[in-house]
Amino acid sequence: xxxxxxxxxxxxxxxxxxxxxxxxxxxxxxxxxxxxxxxxxxxxxxxxxxxxxxxxxxxxxxxxxxxxxxxxxxxxxxxxxxxxxxxxxxxxxxxxxxxxxxxxxxxxxxxxxxxxxxxxxxxxxxxxxxxxxxxxxxxxxxxxxxxxxxxxxxxxxxxxxxxxxxxxxxxxxxxxxxxxxxxxxxxxxxxxxxxxxxxxxxxxxxxxxxxxxxxxxxxxxxxxxxxxxxxxxxxxxxxxxxxxxxxxxxxxxxxxxxxxxxxxxxxxxxxxxxxxxxxxxxxxxxxxxxxxxxxxxxxxxxxxxxxxxxxxxxxxxxxxxxxxxxxxxxxxxxxxxxxxxxxxxxxxxxxxxxxxxxxxxxxxxxxxxxxxxxxxxxxxxxxxxxxxxxxxxxxxxxxxxxxxxxxxxxxxxxxxxxxxxxxxxxxxxxxxxxxxxxxxxxxxxxxxxxxxxxxxxxxxxxxxxxxxxxxxxxxxxxxxxxxxxxxxxxxxxxxxxxxxxxxxxxxxxxxxxxxxxxxxxxxxxxxxxxxxxxxxxxxxxxxxxxxxxxxxxxxxxxxxxxxxxxxxxxxxxxxxxxxxxxxxxxxxxxxxxxxxxxxxxxxxxxxxxxxxxxxxxxxxxxxxxxxxxxxxxxxxxxxxxxxxxxxxxxxxxxxxxxxxxxxxxxxxxxxxxxxxxxxxxxxxxxxxxxxx
Numbered sequence: 001x002x003x004x005x006x007x008x009x010x011x012x013x014x015x016x017x018x019x020x021x022x023x024x025x026x027x028x029x030x031x032x033x034x035x036x037x038x039x040x041x042x043x044x045x046x047x048x049x050x051x052x053x054x055x056x057x058x059x060x061x062x063x064x065x066x067x068x069x070x071x072x073x074x075x076x077x078x079x080x081x082x083x084x085x086x087x088x089x090x091x092x093x094x095x096x097x098x099x100x101x102x103x104x105x106x107x108x109x110x111x112x113x114x115x116x117x118x119x120x121x122x123x124x125x126x127x128x129x130x131x132x133x134x135x136x137x138x139x140x141x142x143x144x145x146x147x148x149x150x151x152x153x154x155x156x157x158x159x160x161x162x163x164x165x166x167x168x169x170x171x172x173x174x175x176x177x178x179x180x181x182x183x184x185x186x187x188x189x190x191x192x193x194x195x196x197x198x199x200x201x202x203x204x205x206x207x208x209x210x211x212x213x214x215x216x217x218x219x220x221x222x223x224x225x226x227x228x229x230x231x232x233x234x235x236x237x238x239x240x241x242x243x244x245x246x247x248x249x250x251x252x253x254x255x256x257x258x259x260x261x262x263x264x265x266x267x268x269x270x271x272x273x274x275x276x277x278x279x280x281x282x283x284x285x286x287x288x289x290x291x292x293x294x295x296x297x298x299x300x301x302x303x304x305x306x307x308x309x310x311x312x313x314x315x316x317x318x319x320x321x322x323x324x325x326x327x328x329x330x331x332x333x334x335x336x337x338x339x340x341x342x343x344x345x346x347x348x349x350x351x352x353x354x355x356x357x358x359x360x361x362x363x364x365x366x367x368x369x370x371x372x373x374x375x376x377x378x379x380x381x382x383x384x385x386x387x388x389x390x391x392x393x394x395x396x397x398x399x400x401x402x403x404x405x406x407x408x409x410x411x412x413x414x415x416x417x418x419x420x421x422x423x424x425x426x427x428x429x430x431x432x433x434x435x436x437x438x439x440x441x442x443x444x445x446x447x448x449x450x451x452x453x454x455x456x457x458x459x460x461x462x463x464x465x466x467x468x469x470x471x472x473x474x475x476x477x478x479x480x481x482x483x484x485x486x487x488x489x490x491x492x493x494x495x496x497x498x499x500x501x502x503x504x505x506x507x508x509x510x511x512x513x514x515x516x517x518x519x520x521x522x523x524x525x526x527x528x529x530x531x532x533x534x535x536x537x538x539x540x541x542x543x544x545x546x547x548x549x550x551x552x553x554x555x556x557x558x559x560x561x562x563x564x565x566x567x568x569x570x571x572x573x574x575x576x577x578x579x580x581x582x583x584x585x586x587x588x589x590x591x592x593x594x595x596x597x598x599x600x601x602x603x604x605x606x607x608x609x610x611x612x613x614x615x616x617x618x619x620x621x622x623x624x625x626x627x628x629x630x631x632x633x634x635x636x637x638x639x640x641x642x643x644x645x646x647x648x649x650x651x652x653x654x655x656x657x658x659x660x661x662x663x664x665x666x667x668x669x670x671x672x673x674x675x676x677x678x679x680x681x682x683x684x685x686x687x688x689x690x691x692x
Contacts, residue, residue: 014033021128028131031487032124039124039131042102067166106664108134108464108493113501117298122478124490131490133429136498138505140476142589144468144492146594153598154491158294160667161390163288163318164325164597168393168601176598178375183384184601185351188436191242192608196437198242199612202234204432207617209250210680218682221633226675231400235393236285238609240268243348243388244328248282265329268324279320287317291388293666317622325382348388352381388602394668396606397463400613403456404523405659405676408623409652411688413452418683420448421619432616437536437608445582445611449618451530453610454582457592458500459525460659462668465493466594479504494591505589513658523660530583622686626677627650636687648688 033037121137155170162170168179210222240246246268268281294314303315332349355375407414472488487666501522507529512518517663593600630650655676664672
């Protein structure tokens with residue numbers, strides 16, 4: 001009897017589900033037809049899944065219903081996708097060509113600009129559970145990004161990075177304005193000078209760590225199976241020291257002077273856990289950052305009790321890191337009360353602290369007398385501190401990794417970069433630690449080095465999609481002047497790989513360097529596309545019509561205007577946009593750091609770090625692909641030039657195959673199981689110096 005009741009209930013539920021899906025598809029397809037946009041059909045909505053329950057950030061009841069439907073539809077499809085997708089891929093192409101690609105979670109990375117070449121730079125994907133818009137049009141991206149009250153950030157999809165509290169990434173509306181106003185206080189030129197100095201030091205330490213490994217030496221060469229862990233360590237050390245006053249050490253590195261670490265900070269620097277901690281600060285942070293997705297899949301209570309080694313390790317990392325953050329907060333509060341600010345740090349936490357509470361936060365920990373009204377809670381402070389560490393190291397580490405790989409893939413570009421550095425650094429101190437900021441940063445950033453960095457960010461940005469959701473029906477004007485009406489509560493993505501390869505926007509050759517069947521080279525690493533001839537150079541801050549660019553939308557909230565000037569002017573001069581010597585893409589075309597008022601606060605921070613790290617390495621060292629899979633180093637040295645080219649070509653094919661098809665990641669785009677091994681050597685000791 002019980003089994004029969006269960007079967008009946010399941011059949012009833014399934015029939016209701018089918019009925020609801022048909023009804024939803026009819027409603028959504030009708031809205032898509034009326035929009036004026038091209039549209040295709042998919043079995044599920046092409047969005048990431050919310051990993052927590054309903055959030056107070058929902059726009060209204062209708063949006064809440066749609067989000068719930070998206071969640072249910074996605075949850076049903078996700079476990080079935082491992083079975084269904086291989087079956088669908090075996091069907092005749094004519095049956096699946098228009099919709100199968102959109103079932104791939106990473107379709108924007110795998111498909112690049114191809115769907116937009118077919119359907120237009122803006123098109124809709126319709127499913128029974130909602131309407132989704134894919135966007136690779138710079139002008140439409142600019143409209144959406146600057147109309148913040150019409151198009152909002154779906155913060156429910158970011159709850160995985162809200163483990164310690166709300167922050168500038170996971171909030172919207174007036175709450176976001178408070179977070180942004182407080183968080184932007186530390187990003188200035190004085191703090192960027194600290195980033196410059198620390199980035200150079202960490203780059204030098206990274207090279208030293210390579211040379212200390214078994215079988216490696218600066219004279220014979222340094223073999224790297226995977227450069228990402230070292231790049232991540234470098235970036236983590238930079239943000240920890242520059243932003244929080246915490247000096248982290250490389251394996252084998254010791255403090256040169258005990259006074260290097262201030263009283264109370266020894267516990268963060270130590271190679272061994274101290275006090276009640278079971279992990280070091282660095283170990284707990286790495287555990288959290290590496291396995292953060294588990295914090296979204298399971299609640300903290302479940303993590304503690306689940307009988308799996310991985311989840312127990314995540315819980316241990318969380319509890320240790322949470323304790324470290326509270327201890328760091330206490331130290332920062334104490335130094336703020338005493339008027340002591342670290343001279344060589346950005347003090348990212350201090351503006352958060354001084355904007356919190358009055359004279360007492362309720363636990364006998366005084367705040368400066370100048371603070372009268374609370375803005376951020378203690379959990380808000382910890383939430384923002386965590387997001388600074390998370391976003392401030394992983395994205396830059398990805399860029400360092402991919403840029404070194406691209407330089408190894410394009411040896412002629414690497415030689416040109418080194419020649420440029422030789423010229424620009426001729427009058428500078430030989431020791432990079434003595435290089436001046438900001439003059440040298442501006443010089444290097446607007447040179448071929450800046451072009452290389454921008455080209456890497458164009459090809460592989462940290463994220464493939466930037467989401468927004470519209471509040472009610474919205475009208476957009478397409479590139480051809482046509483006005484379209486987007487259905488209310490449509491979820492849309494700025495498709496980063498697509499807009500970064502839009503041939504209507506980017507300078508390009510008529511054929512690819514690697515694949516002559518392609519009609520452009522926008523999939524290739526070509527830094528030269530960023531270089532302007534003397535008659536092309538324009539004044540920074542103007543668009544194609546010669547008008548001054550405005551990042552704010554017409555309906556921008558008043559609360560953001562008072563504090564925007566300093567941080568946004570610095571970010572606009574980060575040489576990633578608006579350079580007078582590098583190509584200046586139209587607004588919305590280059591969105592590696594997003595676009596509009598919600599663009600990355602640390603954009604200039606990241607560019608300073610990238611310029612310093614790459615310049616410090618490329619000045620004295622060369623990077624080549626590791627070809628030992630195809631021939632030993634001794635065999636290669638005995639080969640003729642054509643034979644060496646053939647061997648290097650095999651390594652290039654392998655590397656491009658991995659970069660184009662085998663990246664992944666739940667938060668940022670990274671190398672997964674297969675790596676691109678490299679060889680780093682002193683300049684003049686290259687194995688493939690003549691293979692260009």
